[in-house]
Amino acid sequence: MDLVATTTIRKPASEVYTFWRDLQNLPTFMAHLEQIRTTGDRTSHWTAAAPFGKDVEWDAEITEETPGERIAWRSTGHADVPNTGTVRFVPAPDGVSTEVHVSLVYDIPGGAVGKAVAKYFGEEPHQQLDDDLRRLKQVLETGEVVRSDGAPWGKRARKEFPQRPAQPLSDAELEKGADA
């Protein structure tokens, strides 16, 4: 599966690059990522939550990087879901902002894990990546992921619909969170 997505963020490329290069930041805005643990200068261990309480895990390495401009990575070893990705940071014509261009390639395997992962990505993986980048923009421009009463769960909400009614949450709903 090939995915590309783009957004423009009103911050200089150096800042957007630095945020992304600290890979542990990616789960703050990417819906399917649970955790990224850096294990070396260029290596890391990724965990994505899958349905039915299953986790999908893999090791990754940065294969190429140009500070402030570009980062490329790929999964290594026996990844459940082999994948590669590239992100480019391009100064926008306004002289202030940065265009973020992301490209991901997932090799979704067969079998039960493959099915679960494919289902997990949903019917519109492009939409999901677009929404991930919208949250990246929110985090960098405003400091956090914006929540509304109808869509209160930030990156934990993996779909925009169905939503809860646009009225304040009860204490019980707040406590249960996105699983409610």
Next chain:
Amino acid sequence: MRANTWAGRNKVEVRDVPDPKILNSRDAIVRITSTAICGSDLHLVDGYVPTMQDGDVLGHEFMGEVIEVGSGVPGDRLRVGDRVVVPFPISCGACAACAAELYSCCENTNPNAGIAEKMFGHPVAGIFGYSHLTGGFAGGQAQYARVPFADVGPLKIEADLTDEQVLFLSDILPTGYMGAEMCDIQPSDVVAVWGAGPVGQFAMDSARVLGAAKVIAIDKEPYRLRMAEQAGHVPVNFDEVDVRSRLLELTGGRGPDKCIDAVGLEATHGSAHIGAYDRIKQAVRSETERPHALRQAIMSCRSGGVVSVIGVYGGFLDKFPAGAWMNRSLTLRTGQCHVQRYMKPLLGRIERGELDPTRIITHTLPLDEAARGFDIFKNKQDDCEKIVLKP
């Protein structure tokens, strides 16, 4: 708390709902002292704006007292105890749209941007109580409201002014003003305004404040036209006269220099056949708009004039007079109001007595009577122009 909620098409209901809580660090919680029913609420209640859900708290015009602020709201910007008017678009203050003062196009405040994008091509800002298309934010026809980005939007009221004098800074006064401002009014201009509802009345007053030579009010409700006439504007009743002929007569055959559509998608039409055509298409949802006012404004405007659209449209319209628009060098300007841009200057105009927003209030009701208020307003009973609700 008590809150007025959407309960299905043509039904609102005041219910008990949980009190709002801080969800983001730059939120504030406001205890609402005054709120209003807006014409655009009727489009939500009538079911013409998609993505409403049973239980959505309505209302996007409100003001009150700050009772709680999040950790990210600087104390020099807003504190507990401040009296504030809250603008209806929720704006982050940091994105490219906000930097350009296009606050209603904020790029960060709509958590449902993916849905809005499918409808509009690009997403728009979050709006209080205004469907899930604009974010799913609970509205202000309630005792309390959560206000995101409280350090950007709300205007502190420190002067000794009543709620009624400043409440409409949240929406309809800036909306009417922006409609007139987009017309680039020159001293010789005749400005025609379609719709003598609250926004239309404020567009007329603003056109005069901005220097128009003559302002014409077009509607069919005699009480609304009387209200416009009492404020010094020229009434035209489209139930009684042919609008285009009357406008030509009032302008020496030129047509109005500037036209403002303050009606939007549920316009009624003097011609039964055209009216029926659009009503039927809208009823079966094969078109989302009934754009009579917009069509008539384009056909009536003088060549080279400006048509300024502040009436609300939701989706796609047909029979748009593109030939008249293109061949006669018309300029079409539009926008949900960028309220934050206008609040302070308009507060100044209220303080100096140049604009009197209270002149349109005909009804004040307790919040618990919101359903009755919607009924009175929607059906134009009891000469209703504008209803203020007191929680």
